[in-house]
Amino acid sequence: MRQLLSRYKGGGQTQTSLPFWLILPTIIVLLAIQVYPALYTAWLSLQEREPTGWTFVGVENYKRLFGTSLFSESIGHTIVFLVGYTSVTLALGFIIALLLNGNVRLSGFYITLLFIPWIIADILVGLIFRLMVVPDYGLLSGILQNPKIIPPNGLSVLTAVRPTPWFGNFAFPPAPAMDFLILASAWRALPFVTLLLLAAMQTVPSEIIESSRIDGANGRQVIRHIMIPLMLPTMVVALFSLTLSGMNGVGMIFSLTGGGPGTSTEVLSYMLYSIGWDRLQFGRAAALALMIAVVNWLLISGTLRVTRLEDRNP
């Protein structure tokens, strides 16, 4: 008995094989559904499909990917999308969290209503927003396409082309469809960010805020010099996780714009879909996927580092 207990409690190595058996089923599923496909992708990125089968082409897929103009254009779109999406969501999320933090009595009611967008599938959010701006018939189109409100010809979000870029070929200013995509994505991600920031805001000790108030700090100073620094780790976590979802989400683009008009909302993840599944260039798609994976890994390890720092000094 004592032996069993000491084995169980011993923080170092255990001789029991129990944890192995507990983890095994999870590992088998993950090997089949995640690890094998990932390795297959790595292999695929070095291959090219010939009528006879797959042939090894080395880094040719990567070279060809870098050679297409759509690739650099997509990077531009991705940067514009990510910057817009994360900054809009974080800023609005912070303001809403502040409001909720200030209102104790009704916050439960508001939180419940505000959170409904998060539960709706991204593909449905895309459709719902598309319904609003369908050319001529959408309820928002009625306002936006009115030449009296938006001169000279009104604005049809889903068909208006990109304005002339300011800096060479970089996709700025974005097409109206991209702005709308950012709005739709932010709408869906806001609840998540708000909740995260609200949770962090409520851990800011009220004594610190009160004593700084007594020392004469005004509301803006409290936010700027006390709340934001104390909430910084959570904000970084929120930023990384938004970037991660923005890098990889494809459902909303799929149903809202389909990458269009032209290629103006074709971000890297959508490009991956279209070269892999529309044009069936699997090798090139795999090469692109690995590049996206590298960015994802950087973001994940960044998140881990930040949360571990936070654990260390609570």
Add this chain to the structure above:
Amino acid sequence: MNMKNSLLITRRQRTNLLINLGLILVTLFAMLPIATTVLVSFKKEQDVTRKPPVIFPCDTPTQAFDWSACRWSVEGYDRVLAPEPASNWLGFELTGNMIRTYIPNTLLYATTTSFLVVILAGLSGYAFSRYRFRGHRFLMISILAITGVPLLTNLLALYQMGVRLRKANIPLYDDRFFIIIVYMGFFLPLSVWIAKGFFDAIPRELEEAALIDGCSPLGALWRVTMPLAAPGLMAVFLLTFVGVWNEFIAGYLLISRNDHKNVMFGLYDFLGQNIVNLQVLAAACILIALPMVILFLFTRRTFFKAMVEGAIKG
């Protein structure tokens, strides 16, 4: 003193008013897209395709808005649900594919997947939380790193796996088994991390007491720890359930037969048709989103906990 006091109260009231005003605005922003979809879903085709669009289908040739002249209709829902007279106790039967095939399929996928994910993530989360063994850290980090591989490329390999399995003529096998395993693989990594977090919060002393009283380690896990971890595992169940319900791209690419389609794939039945069926599309969106919104309203506390936990940990 008295006057100063009353001044303070009015100032607080004013801030409260401003905060409530802000929250009402934000809630309106969150509800607007949903409200427009509900409006569209209850219109007739003739009102959906008007130029310029009208918000309420309540205008008459002489008046801009007349409450008694509103032409609300359930045409959209009628087309999705396709009720037919039948001889059961209700007197009718819903014959639309959405109700007859897609929703039952999705319920099957979501329930089975979530159930299996809870069991596997519970077992391995427990092992990771309670035992220190060789490769502990490596496995935890690997499970997280796995999520960095873009889903779209895993699907390249999974698609070919699916084709091969289909050709292998395994008795009783069909796409449904495969899609459930695939969904398990998608939702397990984060679930393991969340489950470990919940187990970490349960004191070990309780299990140790059970061990001293003569319980086996598995018995202690089953009788003592699992009941305490139930709320956390419930959170994993709900997150996975909603995740599977809302998942589109894997179902779209991996399901080959019409009678195995899930709801999000089924939604595309209504997209291929032309633009005048906006009311049908809106009705379908509402019908698909509604179950999840209701589920969320009843279990929101569990969701909030899991969201914060999941974001900080992974």
